[in-house]
Amino acid sequence: MILLVFLITVSESFSQQSLEIYGGYSKLLSSKFRLNSFEWNSMNFNRTIDWEFTFSGALFQEPEFVSDIMIASIGKKLGDHYLYARYSPGFRKRFLLNTDTLVTISDTVKVLNSNLNYSEKFGFGYNYQFTSNFSAGFSLRYFEQSYSQDNIYFYFSDSVNTLITITDEWSKEHWRGDVGVSYQPFNNLILSLNSYNLFILGETGGFTDHQNLELNVEKGAVLSIDYEPINNLYLLTNVETSSSFILGSNIKLNLFNTNLALGFLIFHDEYQKPFIAGFQPSLNFSYKSLNFNLAATIYSEPRKGSMPADDLLNNGIHNIINNQYSYNSVSANFNLALNFKPEKNVEFVDVKIINAIFPTFAEEYLTEPIAIGKVVNISDKSISVKPSSFIQAANDEIVYSPTITIPPGDTTDVQFFTIISESKSDYNKREISQVDFYLSTIYEEFDDNLQKPILVNDKNSWDGRVKNLRYFVKHDILESNHYSKNILRENYQALQDTPQPVRDFNRIKILFDNFVSKMQYVSDPRASVEYVQFPTQTMEVKGGDCDDLSVAFSSILESIGIQTAFVDYISEDGISHVNLIINTKLEPEESNLITKNDKKFFLRKNNSEKDEIWIPIETTSLTDFNTAWEIGAEKFHSEAIENYGLAKSKVVIYDIY
Amino acid sequence: MKRLLKYLVLILIIFTFSCDEPAPTEIYIPEVPSNAQVDIEVLSPEPDLYVYQNGYDSIGYVAPTPSNKAIINLSGITNTYKNITVKRTSAFALFVDKSKKVLTPNGRLIGYNSKYIGKVNFNDINALSLPYRVKYRWLGNVVDTTLGWVHYFAQKNGQSLLFPFPYNSSIKFKLDPIIGNDIVFDIPTPYEIIGYVRTRGKPEDDNFEISLHWNSMNERDIAIVVGGMNSTDVSPFPLYKIRVKDTGEISIPKSLLKTFPYGRFNQLVISFVRQKFAVNLSTTDQVVVAQSIHNIKIDVP
Numbered sequence: 018m019i020l021l022v023f024l025i026t027v028s029e030s031f032s033q034q035s036l037e038i039y040g041g042y043s044k045l046l047s048s049k050f051r052l053n054s055f056e057w058n059s060m061n062f063n064r065t066i067d068w069e070f071t072f073s074g075a076l077f078q079e080p081e082f083v084s085d086i087m088i089a090s091i092g093k094k095l096g097d098h099y100l101y102a103r104y105s106p107g108f109r110k111r112f113l114l115n116t117d118t119l120v121t122i123s124d125t126v127k128v129l130n131s132n133l134n135y136s137e138k139f140g141f142g143y144n145y146q147f148t149s150n151f152s153a154g155f156s157l158r159y160f161e162q163s164y165s166q167d168n169i170y171f172y173f174s175d176s177v178n179t180l181i182t183i184t185d186e187w188s189k190e191h192w193r194g195d196v197g198v199s200y201q202p203f204n205n206l207i208l209s210l211n212s213y214n215l216f217i218l219g220e221t222g223g224f225t226d227h228q229n230l231e232l233n234v235e236k237g238a239v240l241s242i243d244y245e246p247i248n249n250l251y252l253l254t255n256v257e258t259s260s261s262f263i264l265g266s267n268i269k270l271n272l273f274n275t276n277l278a279l280g281f282l283i284f285h286d287e288y289q290k291p292f293i294a295g296f297q298p299s300l301n302f303s304y305k306s307l308n309f310n311l312a313a314t315i316y317s318e319p320r321k322g323s324m325p326a327d328d329l330l331n332n333g334i335h336n337i338i339n340n341q342y343s344y345n346s347v348s349a350n351f352n353l354a355l356n357f358k359p360e361k362n363v364e365f366v367d368v369k370i371i372n373a374i375f376p377t378f379a380e381e382y383l384t385e386p387i388a389i390g391k392v393v394n395i396s397d398k399s400i401s402v403k404p405s406s407f408i409q410a411a412n413d414e415i416v417y418s419p420t421i422t423i424p425p426g427d428t429t430d431v432q433f434f435t436i437i438s439e440s441k442s443d444y445n446k447r448e449i450s451q452v453d454f455y456l457s458t459i460y461e462e463f464d465d466n467l468q469k470p471i472l473v474n475d476k477n478s479w480d481g482r483v484k485n486l487r488y489f490v491k492h493d494i495l496e497s498n499h500y501s502k503n504i505l506r507e508n509y510q511a512l513q514d515t516p517q518p519v520r521d522f523n524r525i526k527i528l529f530d531n532f533v534s535k536m537q538y539v540s541d542p543r544a545s546v547e548y549v550q551f552p553t554q555t556m557e558v559k560g561g562d563c564d565d566l567s568v569a570f571s572s573i574l575e576s577i578g579i580q581t582a583f584v585d586y587i588s589e590d591g592i593s594h595v596n597l598i599i600n601t602k603l604e605p606e607e608s609n610l611i612t613k614n615d616k617k618f619f620l621r622k623n624n625s626e627k628d629e630i631w632i633p634i635e636t637t638s639l640t641d642f643n644t645a646w647e648i649g650a651e652k653f654h655s656e657a658i659e660n661y662g663l664a665k666s667k668v669v670i671y672d673i674y
Numbered sequence: 675m676k677r678l679l680k681y682l683v684l685i686l687i688i689f690t691f692s693c694d695e696p697a698p699t700e701i702y703i704p705e706v707p708s709n710a711q712v713d714i715e716v717l718s719p720e721p722d723l724y725v726y727q728n729g730y731d732s733i734g735y736v737a738p739t740p741s742n743k744a745i746i747n748l749s750g751i752t753n754t755y756k757n758i759t760v761k762r763t764s765a766f767a768l769f770v771d772k773s774k775k776v777l778t779p780n781g782r783l784i785g786y787n788s789k790y791i792g793k794v795n796f797n798d799i800n801a802l803s804l805p806y807r808v809k810y811r812w813l814g815n816v817v818d819t820t821l822g823w824v825h826y827f828a829q830k831n832g833q834s835l836l837f838p839f840p841y842n843s844s845i846k847f848k849l850d851p852i853i854g855n856d857i858v859f860d861i862p863t864p865y866e867i868i869g870y871v872r873t874r875g876k877p878e879d880d881n882f883e884i885s886l887h888w889n890s891m892n893e894r895d896i897a898i899v900v901g902g903m904n905s906t907d908v909s910p911f912p913l914y915k916i917r918v919k920d921t922g923e924i925s926i927p928k929s930l931l932k933t934f935p936y937g938r939f940n941q942l943v944i945s946f947v948r949q950k951f952a953v954n955l956s957t958t959d960q961v962v963v964a965q966s967i968h969n970i971k972i973d974v975p
Contacts, residue, residue: 078696085695111698119713129927132698168929169714171914173938176722180714180914183929326701342699 040299060197750839890922902939
């Protein structure tokens with residue numbers, strides 16, 4: 018707004034500056050092509066995806082058909098940056114002032130003329146997308162002007178008198194710089210403010226005695242409003258700091274998977290007559306990466322043949338392609354959008370983080386998603402989407418999740434899995450990290466991405482779910498194996514004397530007695546977060562709570578091939594208790610080898626569908642094996658069997674493997 | 675990459691076949707009618723060979739080597755210098771044998787032999803039959819030579835007019851040939867041309883402008899002969915002739931005025947010439963013309 022006020026205060030009246038050879042198209046209209054250039058849009062608002070090439074040519078300029086390239090331009094999107102360059106050989110206005118003076122010199126007749134040429138050679142543009150609805154940019158354009166005038170001179174001497182013609186020439190060059198901003202407060206409204214002739218740089222030359230013929234470069238600005246009141250109907254207006262303005266409308270039609278747009282505008286120009294100086298009907302057609310349009314510029318007053326020069330001599334011209342001497346014309350515009358960068362087919366609606374990351378559960382995240390994204394297919398075809406993610410504190414590289422296919426227009430839940438890197442961190446402390454979620458389709462680059470915070474716990478953190486204690490069991494399995502083997506080696510002879518069927522049972526007994534002899538019960542060091550010791554830590558500190566002791570003894574047995582499982586006793590108050598059941602590998606008929614009390618064991622089928630005897634052990638009973646078995650069996654029989662805990666899911670068994 | 679190459683080829687084709695640019699916009703200065711043309715011709719291209727003079731006190735313009743077999747020229751001449759105006763009438767008839775060239779010693783053409791073919795009179799006034807003398811330069815000197823005969827009528831300064839030039843009328847021409855019957859016909863005369871020269875600025879200030887005005891009849895072109903002379907000269911030296919539409923005014927191009935040899939001449943003579951050709955009598959070989967000439971001499975400011 019400050020810029021607008023500044024420009025209004027410094028500007029004088031000047032001609033209609035923003036008329037395009039493309040016709041007037043709303044910035045809301047196209048999702049892919051740039052349907053304008055510096056005239057309408059000096060700040061380079063665009064929706065270019067990757068590369069875009071544009072060729073515009075004049076097909077007709079009254080009174081004849083022509084084929085003249087007006088613009089060749091190239092645009093490239095680089096992230097939030099946009100670069101644009103155009104070569105404009107057809108942006109020229111040439112005047113021939115015929116003085117109707119014929120000079121006869123030795124039978125040669127020369128017509129004395131004056132030639133006045135204005136041209137805009139090339140320009141460069143830049144735009145930066147600050148937010149999804151706000152961008153700003155600038156443009157630099159190079160202009161050349163020349164004026165030549167034939168003059169006759171009488172050459173007088175003793176030997177020869179003659180007339181000669183000499184052409185006097187003047188030229189001028191300059192750069193023009195403009196800036197602008199664009200803001201889209203609502204999906205159906207875009208406001209743009211662009212300057213005109215804000216900076217005139219690098220001026221060289223001049224027309225000296227004919228300065229009135231130089232291109233006028235008064236400063237000014239134009240406010241553009243693009244509005245879509247109802248679907249596929251667009252209204253647009255440009256209001257300049259002079260009284261010049263444009264009013265226009267577009268209608269968009271979808272026919273056979275192609276987009277067709279009809280446009281019409283009228284314009285008022287301070288330096289052209291009548292009040293509505295002319296109008297522009299236009300037709301735009303786009304299909305996939307190609308766009309084509311035709312636009313006609315028709316002036317209200319007839320302009321044909323020779324025109325009087327007084328307006329030019331008095332006022333000059335203010336615009337090369339639209340001035341009081343411009344003819345009716347038809348131009349064609351061809352856009353080619355090359356997406357070496359993929360076109361966006363899918364995008365996130367949102368991503369929901371399911372749970373914090375527990376590094377010890379690494380294996381869990383291969384099968385259980387860490388997050389679920391809601392993804393919409395914005396294309397008109399079925400799209401195979403490859404989701405991926407990267408947790409900055411836990412991943413070495415992007416982790417790809419299984420590909421899913423989304424029908425056109427549908428919204429689907431997409432699961433994100435991850436692989437916790439062992440080398441990334443020691444995971445000794447909890448931290449808030451960032452996780453980047455990506456969606457990619459057939460190309461390597463991403464269609465969409467989204468970042469969210471995620472809690473990465475330390476390695477001893479546990480989510481309280483008993484089934485996940487198995488990951489602590491597996492953590493130190495080699496150390497547990499060494500421990501078990503050492504104990505069993507010390508009791509080798511006793512085990513040798515034991516009958517083969519109860520050899521595993523005796524191993525369990527020996528290992529438990531040895532284990533509990535060194536342990537004492539200690540509660541979790543932290544109350545707020547569940548904390549589970551790895552088996553080696555329990556051995557080291559010689560104590561722990563029920564989770565720690567169960568994990569440690571399970572690890573000891575599992576390391577030598579004895580199957581264990583956690584029993585989760587869920588109480589009414591939500592506080593769980595955990596102990597173990599252990600597979601003795603005895604068959605039901607061999608139960609009397611270890612006990613006569615059938616309440617001290619229960620049967621579970623193995624992979625071969627044969628029953629095996631499992632015994633419950635209360636690992637927190639740090640007395641001896643028989644007592645721990647007794648307590649464990651009693652609790653199990655009471656809560657799991659008699660109170661139907663297993664049936665009611667009040668008691669749940671989780672196998673380690 | 676193949677797709678890119680395909681599109682690049684398409685671009686090149688578009689560039690190759692698109693080179694038909696629109697014509698420039700033709701504009702004109704509204705004060706000058708678009709069909710007005712100014713034809714400027716140098717009258718004295720070879721001053722080291724021919725002695726040029728225009729008709730300030732004689733025939734109005736000079737053609738050192740007439741190319742026609744017969745020339746019959748009638749002139750009503752008005753000479754103006756400051757507040758003095760003198761009117762004269764001039765007439766001549768010249769009959770040329772184009773097979774007889776007259777050359778300088780080094781072989782350059784001076785003219786053709788002119789013949790005496792009988793008595794000539796205009797409006798019943800006999801013309802004198804005089805030797806037709808021309809001057810040329812040879813080895814730095816002015817040499818007189820006679821090409822033949824010319825039938826000439828003019829009163830001398832101070833003599834009263836034998837007959838005033840009848841503008842917008844006709845003059846009777848009669849030839850009494852040596853052999854054969856008399857030939858008599860009327861020669862139509864033009865409207866009188868009355869010129870006016872307006873100057874502004876000075877050559878030394880580089881702002882010298884001359885605008886010429888005359889009574890426009892909007893008929894045929896008129897000729898304006900510009901010559902230079904010194905106050906001691908008898909006749910002006912013709913420089914160039916401007917042929918324009920009979921619109922009544924013209925400005926002499928500034929570039930012409932800038933290069934005018936002011937160092938050699940301190941006076942300018944502007945001759946306004948309105949001619950009327952006897953169309954049925956003029957062919958490519960013979961010219962029968964009556965003309966009104968207004969010579970205006972001005973001092974260079």
